[in-house]
Amino acid sequence: MKKVFQVKSETKTPERQLDAIRHEIKTYISRERKKKVPEDFEIWDFDCAIGANPEQKIVIPLHEINQHLDRLVADSHESFYLEIIARAANKPKKQQPV
Numbered sequence: 001m002k003k004v005f006q007v008k009s010e011t012k013t014p015e016r017q018l019d020a021i022r023h024e025i026k027t028y029i030s031r032e033r034k035k036k037v038p039e040d041f042e043i044w045d046f047d048c049a050i051g052a053n054p055e056q057k058i059v060i061p062l063h064e065i066n067q068h069l070d071r072l073v074a075d076s077h078e079s080f081y082l083e084i085i086a087r088a089a090n091k092p093k094k095q096q097p098v
Contacts, residue, residue: 001025001083002054002081002082003081003082003083004054004079004081004082005079005081006079007021007072007073007077007078007079007080008078008079014073018069021069022069025084028084029046029062029084032044032046032086035086037088041089041090042091043088043089043090044087044089045086045087045088045089046084046086046087047083047084047085047087048062048064048082048084048085049081049083050065050068050069050072050081050082050083051081052072052077052079052080052081053080053081054081057081057083
């Protein structure tokens with residue numbers, strides 16, 4: 001998903017629009033995780049980037065998307081760019097306690 005989201009809406013408050021955006025992101029991630037993982041891989045991992053526009057994007061981990069969304073809205077941005085790319089990966093190895 002590479003998309004520019006509009007925070008300002010004619011029919012919704014910015015808070016409700018942000019909730020709709022979060023729902024769309026969650027739906028996309030759920031849909032991607034349900035896809036069959038290629039052989040030799042175990043899970044889907046996601047590469048994420050966010051910014052005020054595509055040229056100003058910064059790479060972030062998946063679990064920090066909501067924090068960055070809140071920050072962009074608090075900074076009064078009317079729109080923002082979000083990129084989420086699914087890629088097949090293996091689970092990280094757990095370290096054994098000593």
